[in-house]
Every structure is written in structure tokens, then in C-alpha cells.
Amino acid sequence: MKDSDLILGLINKQTSAINYFVNNYQQFVYVLCVRILNNNEVAEEITQDVLIKCIEKIEQFKGDSKLKTWVYTVARRETLNYIRINKLETTEISPSIENTLNGDNIIALFDNEDLNETIQYYFNKLSTDAKEMLTLFYLEEMSLKEIAEITKFSESNVRVKLYRARESFKSILTEKDVTLINQLRHG
Numbered sequence: 001m002k003d004s005d006l007i008l009g010l011i012n013k014q015t016s017a018i019n020y021f022v023n024n025y026q027q028f029v030y031v032l033c034v035r036i037l038n039n040n041e042v043a044e045e046i047t048q049d050v051l052i053k054c055i056e057k058i059e060q061f062k063g064d065s066k067l068k069t070w071v072y073t074v075a076r077r078e079t080l081n082y083i084r085i086n087k088l089e090t091t092e093i094s095p096s097i098e099n100t101l102n103g104d105n106i107i108a109l110f111d112n113e114d115l116n117e118t119i120q121y122y123f124n125k126l127s128t129d130a131k132e133m134l135t136l137f138y139l140e141e142m143s144l145k146e147i148a149e150i151t152k153f154s155e156s157n158v159r160v161k162l163y164r165a166r167e168s169f170k171s172i173l174t175e176k177d178v179t180l181i182n183q184l185r186h187g
Contacts, residue, residue: 003067010058022051028068029075035135036079038124046082050075065149073150083128125172130165137162
């Protein structure tokens, strides 16, 4: 379905358009929320709130960007508002990961799920801005221009923030950690 058809259907509150919108945007919004919040339950609640808000406020979409960019902007704002209102820390340390990382024979304890958890562990140590930049660019595969539209930063500022996010992630990972992750990835 084209964005223009979807928007018209949402304005007219057509059930098929609403279902299509929810089915196609729910995972996208949820991934953003969970990456920033590190909390599945809260991310699910915010995802529902964002989807409802987007459907209710679809008339406010001006068409200056893609619909996906607008939805992401709403999701970003709602997630950051939740953090601000609740004064949340945006990182959690999973005890199982922490214990695993302190083990002597660490390689024997890992499988693919553990590798993902380990990478997530380090990712969660990043600032909210860094997590957002890396998520948008690498996971959502958005262009610098799209990220600039969402964040209201200039493209050059986005480029700098993305560079800093990469550098922050690298600095969190020691050489030993990178070696371990590469060993786990390649068996």
C-alpha cells in the first residue's frame, strides 16, 4: 500500500488501513523503544501509545517526509518523554551476563543467544543518543538525511553524532572483548 493511500485510509478511519498500519509499523516502533529503554514491557506500552497517537493525529502529518519518518519522530518523542518524566536510567545490567562475563572459561558458556546478549550488554552502556544513532543507521538502515529529519539535527551534526556513537561503542569494547565476540561469532 502506498503512503498516500494509507494516510487517506487512516484519515477516514478505515479498518483495513488501521490494520495495515499497525501490522507494518508496530515492530519498527517497538525496536526503537526497546533499544532506548531496555525494557520490553514499557516498550510495548509506548509502542501501543505511539500507534494510537499516530492514527488519531494523522491529519497533522504534513507530507514533508516519509510516513515512516514521521512515525519514528512521534515514537522518539514519546520514548524520550517517558525517560524524562520517569527519570529512567537507560541501561540495565543482566545478572546472567554480568556473571558470565566474569567467568574463567567464558567461550564454553556462549551460544548465539549469549552472543546477542553480550553485544546488547555493551550496547546498553551507551548513551541514549548513541543508541538512537546506531539503531537508526545500522538497524533501521536510515540515511543521514532521514535521521536528520527525525532528530531535527543537521546532516553534518548527525554525521558527527554517528561517528561519536561508533567511537563510544568501540571505547566500551576492549580489545579482549572484541576478540571474544569474534571468536563466538566464528565458532
